[in-house]
Amino acid sequence: MAQTNRAALYTRVSSTGQEDNYSLQTQEASCRAFAAERGWEVAGVYTDVHTRVELWERPQLSALRETVRRHDVDTVICYAIDRLSGDPVHLGVILSEADHAGVDVVFVSEPLDDSPEGQLIRFVRGYAAKIEHEKIKERTMRGKLARVQSGKPTVGPRPPYGYRWRDDRDQNGKPVKLRLEENPETAWVVRRIFSEIASGSSARKVAQRLTEEGVPTPTGRALWIGSTISGMLKHPTYTGHVTAWRWKKEKVKGRGVVNTSRPASDHASLPDVAPALVAPEVATRARAQLGRNKQQAVRNNPNPEAFLLRGGIVRCGYCGGALVGRNSRFGPLYRCNTNHRDRNGCPHFSIMASILDTAVWDGIRERLTCPDVIAAELHRLRAQDPTRADVTSLDRRIGEVTRRQRNLMTRLADEDNADVAALIRADVAATVDEQRRLEQERVDLERQREGWRLAQERLTELDLWVRNVTAKLDEFDYAKRRLALSELGATVRVWATDHSPRWEVALRPDAFGPPIVNTTTCG
Numbered sequence: 001m002a003q004t005n006r007a008a009l010y011t012r013v014s015s016t017g018q019e020d021n022y023s024l025q026t027q028e029a030s031c032r033a034f035a036a037e038r039g040w041e042v043a044g045v046y047t048d049v050h051t052r053v054e055l056w057e058r059p060q061l062s063a064l065r066e067t068v069r070r071h072d073v074d075t076v077i078c079y080a081i082d083r084l085s086g087d088p089v090h091l092g093v094i095l096s097e098a099d100h101a102g103v104d105v106v107f108v109s110e111p112l113d114d115s116p117e118g119q120l121i122r123f124v125r126g127y128a129a130k131i132e133h134e135k136i137k138e139r140t141m142r143g144k145l146a147r148v149q150s151g152k153p154t155v156g157p158r159p160p161y162g163y164r165w166r167d168d169r170d171q172n173g174k175p176v177k178l179r180l181e182e183n184p185e186t187a188w189v190v191r192r193i194f195s196e197i198a199s200g201s202s203a204r205k206v207a208q209r210l211t212e213e214g215v216p217t218p219t220g221r222a223l224w225i226g227s228t229i230s231g232m233l234k235h236p237t238y239t240g241h242v243t244a245w246r247w248k249k250e251k252v253k254g255r256g257v258v259n260t261s262r263p264a265s266d267h268a269s270l271p272d273v274a275p276a277l278v279a280p281e282v283a284t285r286a287r288a289q290l291g292r293n294k295q296q297a298v299r300n301n302p303n304p305e306a307f308l309l310r311g312g313i314v315r316c317g318y319c320g321g322a323l324v325g326r327n328s329r330f331g332p333l334y335r336c337n338t339n340h341r342d343r344n345g346c347p348h349f350s351i352m353a354s355i356l357d358t359a360v361w362d363g364i365r366e367r368l369t370c371p372d373v374i375a376a377e378l379h380r381l382r383a384q385d386p387t388r389a390d391v392t393s394l395d396r397r398i399g400e401v402t403r404r405q406r407n408l409m410t411r412l413a414d415e416d417n418a419d420v421a422a423l424i425r426a427d428v429a430a431t432v433d434e435q436r437r438l439e440q441e442r443v444d445l446e447r448q449r450e451g452w453r454l455a456q457e458r459l460t461e462l463d464l465w466v467r468n469v470t471a472k473l474d475e476f477d478y479a480k481r482r483l484a485l486s487e488l489g490a491t492v493r494v495w496a497t498d499h500s501p502r503w504e505v506a507l508r509p510d511a512f513g514p515p516i517v518n519t520t521t522c523g
């Protein structure tokens with residue numbers, strides 16, 4: 001029986017004044033036209049405006065996902081992939097939920113099957129573990145979001161340096177963390193840092209002086225480092241602007257959980273949570289000076305292209321900190337940042353940039369041009385249909401039950417004795433139940449088989465995508481190589497000469513196989 005396909009539309013703009021070809025009206029009109037062409041009924045329109053990047057921070061998307069989970073619609077129509085989410089993991093969450101509920105997700109401007117992004121996205125659907133992690137995070141974040149929406153600060157393990165929690169109580173007299181106040185033991189350090197930088201000092205020099213004087217650091221360690229100082233200068237709380245959602249924690253392979261900054265449009269301002277420690281004009285001067293210092297540092301590096309892996313791609317195998325590129329009399333080399341090394345006791349070591357850059361790039365190219373990992377996985381999958389044996393035996397059992405039922409019916413038709421007929425009728429009812437149960441089991445198996453088939457499809461697509469990209473790898477210049485490294489999520493860890501391996505490259509997604517080590521071979 002043909003039923004009308006019920007479609008939900010999802011549209012989104014990231015700011016209220018967005019006037020590009022992504023405007024809400026355009027998106028909705030295209031989605032409606034898309035539905036009309038196919039004779040689908042529009043069962044609902046979900047629109048998010050000026051919202052944050054995280055899934056749980058988009059109320060309408062959450063509502064839509066609820067609808068999808070209940071299978072209240074058959075299809076979700078979205079104008080473009082990035083309107084749904086720019087983050088592959090989030091897309092994975094949404095798409096796999098839809099898959100699970102048997103709801104189709106289609107994009108008006110980008111058919112999933114064709115574009116490399118589409119292929120990659122489908123592949124990402126298989127990231128069950130990541131998705132599970134994301135769900136757990138989402139539950140935690142919902143709680144945090146509620147806190148921020150009611151004007152309370154998100155509570156970290158400790159208040160920002162220079163502050164302490166005020167002695168606030170809830171109605172039961174229990175202490176609650178609601179407002180910050182000046183900490184007389186450390187607030188002066190914050191003021192001094194701002195004023196010294198404002199009068200022309202560098203973060204590194206300020207750090208040196210504070211260390212020499214034995215001033216307590218935010219983490220309780222003995223050593224102040226430049227990045228702590230510059231981080232404090234950027235912290236909006238010190239001018240009285242408490243902001244939630246400035247950072248998010250992300251798991252990075254080989255580095256554990258790292259903090260990354262969110263775009264300013266995501267920040268949520270919380271008025272009256274903390275007093276300013278620094279006058280706005282001092283803060284402005286200090287921040288401007290910091291910018292000038294940074295420009296100076298860039299000018300001091302005369303040859304940035306000599307370092308393919310600069311800017312955090314190459315990391316210390318001992319402490320995990322970014323290695324820094326330096327020009328030495330032997331040529332450009334990478335070594336662990338002096339401060340990190342002193343703090344973490346890493347051995348002294350360095351590696352020539354030209355050697356490491358070439359070796360790492362060759363390793364990556366080799367891995368991409370012989371994606372045996374993908375091929376092997378595909379082969380393994382194809383070889384085994386996890387449901388084949390079960391389907392055969394189920395079909396046999398369904399046949400048996402059906403036969404038994406037919407025999408009982410024949411006997412029932414011939415039976416004159418009412419009591420015996422009642423007994424046969426009960427037997428027939430039992431076979432009907434069993435038939436139903438077996439058929440449900442068969443439906444479940446079919447679903448399982450469909451999953452198996454989809455997994456192969458995803459891998460085939462990933463394989464294609466990789467081949468597509470790798471055909472052009474040899475022509476890549478410095479900028480394109482940098483871009484490729486970041487797209488692949490490459491991180492390189494390096495150890496001293498007495499360590500084996502000397503270096504190791506990890507790539508995301510994990511389907512690109514185990515880490516590439518300093519002796520790479522194909523297959």
Ligand SMILES: [Zn+2]
Pocket residue numbers: 316317318319320321336337340341344346
């Ligand atoms: Zn180190």
